[in-house]
Amino acid sequence: MGQGFDTKSVHITMKRDGIPTKVTPIHQTSAFTFKDLEDIENFYTGERDYLYTRVGNPNTDELGQAVAKLEGAPSGIATSSGLSAILVGLLSVVKSGDHVLASNDLYGGTYELLANELTEFGIEVSFISFDAEIEEHIQPNTVLLYTESITNPLLRVENLKKVVEIAKKHQLKTMIDNTFATPYLVQPYVLGVDLVVHSATKYLGGHSDITAGVVVGSENLIANARKKCVNLGANLSPFEAWLTVRGMKTLGVRMERHVQNAQKLAKSLEEHPAVRRVYYPTFVSEQGNGAIVTIELAENADIDTFFQSLAWIKIVATLAGVETTVSYPIGTSHRNLPEAAQKELGITKGLVRISVGIEEASDIIEAITHALNIAKK
């Protein structure tokens, strides 16, 4: 299909029988009815759809398929959150006794899931720098390489081609969290990655009004993930799936503005005397370098004053909404990372993550610069 990204995004709605609504209706129901016993049998033989919403619902299916389409993957499934998408994706390929080789600069919640929860179920996990020699750390029981296309909060751009190459050589599976990049910038499945996960809470939804996740991949792996999602009760509500699909129609135009604004903001902060370092990728894709700008304040700047001087910019523990927001990784998302890991990665007390919104770039630059000017001692 030769359609452009925006054409695909806008026409993501699934067409269904019945009343010719322009937009898919919200199937806000916990269950579906049957005409007779044969009709029930038909569900199990695949001749009709839908039994019970935990097992499947038109709106959650629509979301899974929409993300799969934008990622260039055959199949996808929506889940209750980004973290449950990661759990369901992981459990569709690893079991007790297996070893996961994970990048050491993951989202804090993913780190906790891997380090504290999966290990209790007998899954072995090692965290290593994916910039270093990955192959040295592969064990006989390694089954999966896990990393993020753009890492959080320091925005390291993963070399996906290298990761896929190593995995193929050693017959491992790969799973990539594509939340920060979105399929607008990077399509890991197309590059040979097995499973791609999203916190749809972020750019896919885009409006900070839902919590949702999606896993996409081959028909086989997603069938496996679907089984896990059903059995673990990790399903998404139909309304939230509907809102996410609604948001996704503007993913392309939002990302275009997000990325332009971030590029301008990153450039404007480079020379600021209250900023020691600007973290912003130099190359993610032809479409741009992402919409998160992380800065480390200089010694001479007071972090509390900075956060108190942000005017209309809100302080939150999330990212990727249409409005510019700031967050404090060491106080929130990366709070529970061991101190040694925080230090090694550079997650310091001066680190601020800016999720650049779609407002006028000049207004964003002015507000952040103003806070920095006041914070400078």
Ligand SMILES: *Cc1c(COP(=O)(O)O)cnc(C)c1O
């Ligand atoms: C937010 C986030 C998650 C977790 O998603 P939830 O929707 O909060 O469960 C996972 N990975 C990344 C990169 C995130 O930013």
